[in-house]
Amino acid sequence: GYLAGSSNQGNGAIALGTEAGQTGQDPNAVAIGSRCGNSNQGQSSVALGVECCSLNQGNVSVAIGREAGQTGQGSRGIAIGYQCGKTGQIAKAVAIGDTAGNFNQKEAAVAIGSFSGNDDQGANSVAIGTNAGKDTQSAGSVAIGLNAASLVQRPNSIAIGNNAGNDNQRESCIAIGENAGETNQGNGAIAIGKNSATGGQRGGAIAIGENAGGVPQGLYSVCIGTNAGGASGAAANSIAINGAGLTALVAA
Numbered sequence: 001g002y003l004a005g006s007s008n009q010g011n012g013a014i015a016l017g018t019e020a021g022q023t024g025q026d027p028n029a030v031a032i033g034s035r036c037g038n039s040n041q042g043q044s045s046v047a048l049g050v051e052c053c054s055l056n057q058g059n060v061s062v063a064i065g066r067e068a069g070q071t072g073q074g075s076r077g078i079a080i081g082y083q084c085g086k087t088g089q090i091a092k093a094v095a096i097g098d099t100a101g102n103f104n105q106k107e108a109a110v111a112i113g114s115f116s117g118n119d120d121q122g123a124n125s126v127a128i129g130t131n132a133g134k135d136t137q138s139a140g141s142v143a144i145g146l147n148a149a150s151l152v153q154r155p156n157s158i159a160i161g162n163n164a165g166n167d168n169q170r171e172s173c174i175a176i177g178e179n180a181g182e183t184n185q186g187n188g189a190i191a192i193g194k195n196s197a198t199g200g201q202r203g204g205a206i207a208i209g210e211n212a213g214g215v216p217q218g219l220y221s222v223c224i225g226t227n228a229g230g231a232s233g234a235a236a237n238s239i240a241i242n243g244a245g246l247t248a249l250v251a252a
Contacts, residue, residue, distance in 0.1 A: 001034070010043070026059070042075065058091065074107070106139070122155070202236070
């Protein structure tokens with residue numbers, strides 16, 4: 001193709017397409033597609049797709065799809081899908097799916113699913129599912145499921161299930177189950193079960209069971225069992241148990 005591999009192409013490199021591998025394509029690199037691997041494609045890296053890895057692709061990295069890994073893909077990174085890992089994908093990160101890991105995906109982060117880890121995914125974090133960890137997923141966090149921890153997940157938190165920890169899950173939280181800890185889950189809080197502590201679970205609170213915890217669940221309160229804590233939520237420092245006909249509420 002026109003200007004393909006035209007300047008400083010290394011031994012064993014392949015460039016197919018208009019301006020593919022045009023400048024500084026390192027040895028054994030492969031660039032296929034218009035402007036693919038256009039400038040400074042690293043050694044033994046692979047770029048397939050229009051404008052895929054067009055600027056500064058790291059060594060031994062892989063990008064497949066239109067504009068995948070387009071700018072600054074780090075060494076040993078993987079980006080597969082339209083605009084996945086598009087800008088600033090750091091070393092050893094993995095992005096698979098349309099716009100997954102699209103902007104500023106940190107080292108060793110994993111994003112699988114459309115829009116997963118889309119914007120500013122932290123190092124060593126995992127986002128699996130459409131919109132999982134979509135916006136500002138912090139380091140060491142895990143989001144698995146449709147819309148899990150979609151908007152701001154703080155460090156070392158876990159959200160598993162559709163909409164679990166969806167909006168503003170704070171540090172060191174656990175939300176497991178559909179809609180568990182859905183909105184504003186406080187530091188160190190735990191919500192396990194469908195619809196458990198769906199809104200405003202305060203720091204250190206624990207809710208286990210379907211609909212447990214209510215809204216909001218008070219600071220350091222414990223709710224165990226279906227509907228434990230009631231619709232209006234448990235008071236701070238209280239214990240609510242609801243199962244097999246037993247209901248108890250103990251306030252500190």
